[in-house]
Amino acid sequence: MRLVRILVDDDDRESVVSVLQGKDVDYVVSGESADGDAALIEFPLPTDAVGDVLGSLDEAGYEETYTVISQVESAHTPNTETLMDRYADDFDPLTPRELKSKASDMSNDTWSFLALMLLAAWIATAGLLSDSPAIVVGSMVIAPIVGPALTASVGAVLGDREMLAASIRLQAMGLVAAVAGAAALAGLVRWGLFAQPELALGSIELIGVRVSPTLLALIAGTAAGAAAAFGLTTKGPMSLIGVMIAAALIPTAAATGIAVAWADPLIAAGTLVLLVITLVAINLSGTAVLFALGYRPDRALTAGSWRSVRVVVAVVLLLSVVVLAGAATASxxxxxxxxxxxxxxxxxxxxxxxxxxxxxxxxxxxxxxxxxxxxxxxxxxxxxxxxxxxxxxxxxxxxxxxxxxxxxxxxxxxxxxxx
Structure with missing residues (x-):
């Protein structure tokens, strides 16, 4: 359930109330603005009804000067059961404001994000060198990479350039930290004589499956990004989907770091290409799913500023990498x-x-x-x-x-x- 609070001008109150009554929404007028020219109206809604009701209010002329949507445990009003039955079988994705808020809530601050990525990479490194799938799975659970991956897609479809740029930058920093951390730990293991210095990395099965891009790896990354984006638009949790995103990236980043420490340029190059292709596939598939579900920016990204030009250049470079990597992978x-x-x-x-x-x-x-x-x-x-x-x-x-x-x-x- 969601509790919606909107501030309505006296001139618009009649049209807003008419919409709510027409949809059997129970409401209360809980307060007035400081100048007394507007009233605060609040009403509970099933989650799948939020988009429909707010869309009808927009059509009626309501201007969203003050709108708060919060989650509530339960609500009981005369028409609650009627509304829940009406929208029980409808799939109504979260509104853009809810989508943006949910994605933002999944993001950590920079330092905690990098710290968790580093710890996840260390765990993955230990799991790969010991050829232990259970330890590698543990690294996926704590890696917070799903946050910036999804906020990048949300920023792209909603036209939020700052969110898009910050998310891409955070993803790059996180994976660089993961690769560097894995290389440092692997170097300590190798030169500290905790493992054979001449160990053939290709003989470790969990590393051997990541030495080059494959169609199945590309499918896994694409499906993970699509599932994460679709899950983000619903009222469900994201923890398990986040593990799938991490599964596609963290072990590969750790494998790259291990190959660097073992001075194996073949495996380092192959795993790095796989890492980049998977990351791009996750971001593009997530953006494509959100776009297909109808999310659009309030205002188009224009090329009227230097910042916009840089965004366009970055997009062109990214697409070039995707095309080249895709052609190489197809070959x-x-x-x-x-x-x-x-x-x-x-x-x-x-x-x-x-x-x-x-x-x-x-x-x-x-x-x-x-x-x-x-x-x-x-x-x-x-x-x-x-x-x-x-x-x-x-x-x-x-x-x-x-x-x-x-x-x-x-x-x-x-x-x-x-x-």
Missing amino acids: QVSHERTVHQAVHAELSEHEDVEAIAVRMEYGDLSPFTGPETVTVEATHEGEGDPPEDVADGIEERLGDSSDREIEVRVQFQEYQTAR
């Missing part, structure tokens, strides 16, 4: 599909052979064009030794469908099946 996704098709086509030629996993490792800083090693883990359930020409067959198929330099390795796992 990589297409190549990965080609690799998987070649692997499964070759394995289908051999009886009792089945693939378990296919991993790709790159030999330089160009994961989209450089040489790579494809490692296939497979099982052989037939009698005798596994076939010896599987790797050659896969490499030959890839040579026909790809112009990249690819080395293929096949590792067979042995299993015992209970009879």
Whole structure:
């Protein structure tokens, strides 16, 4: 339930009261303004009715000189049940003022935000180096990245340039702090001899899945941003959705910091590209959902000032990054599909052979064009030794469908099946 308080001029009182009565809204006149020319009218509403009622008041000529919307635990008036039944099945997103307020309430001050991001990165670093999914999940719970991610989308659709700029700046600062903090802790772990200095980071599964952008990672980031934006427009809580936003960003930022500490430019470059693409996907999908739900700025962003020009330039640069990253990701996704098709086509030629996993490792800083090693883990359930020409067959198929330099390795796992 929401309690709405509006200050209505004496000249507009009759039209406002007429709207409230026409919608069966119970109201009281609780006070007057200091000059006595206006009255304070308050009335409880179901949350999904706020947008409809305030929209009707605007059409009736009410000017929002003083409007307060607060949350209440419960309300009982003669028409409360009627209103709740009427709007029970309606999806009415929060009004722009409620949306902006809810997004702002999720934001921390700069120092507490950076401190929580740093702590989350440390926890994620510990989880990645110990290959512990439970610890990595813990880092997602405390990371407050969902706040600035959503306020950026809200600022974009409502035309609030200051909110948009502050949110983008805070996101950048938070992820820089996360990467730097992860690198510092990983360096301490490495050079303090708490871990093997020559540890192969790609052998850690939780890091290996984040070494380059993939279609599934892009889908996860896009869906997380869309879900967060949709959840923001409802009366529901945001804590669990915030965990999904953090899940798409914090472990990847920690993986980048670990790669920096281990002086592994391949993994550092791959995870950094994945981090940037995911962040952009979250922001753009959140903005797109809010725009699709009908949120619009009260005034358009114009190019009549130097600040506006800077905003336009920043947007153009951001879109350029998105286009380039998207093209590179599409190329990589297409190549990965080609690799998987070649692997499964070759394995289908051999009886009792089945693939378990296919991993790709790159030999330089160009994961989209450089040489790579494809490692296939497979099982052989037939009698005798596994076939010896599987790797050659896969490499030959890839040579026909790809112009990249690819080395293929096949590792067979042995299993015992209970009879």
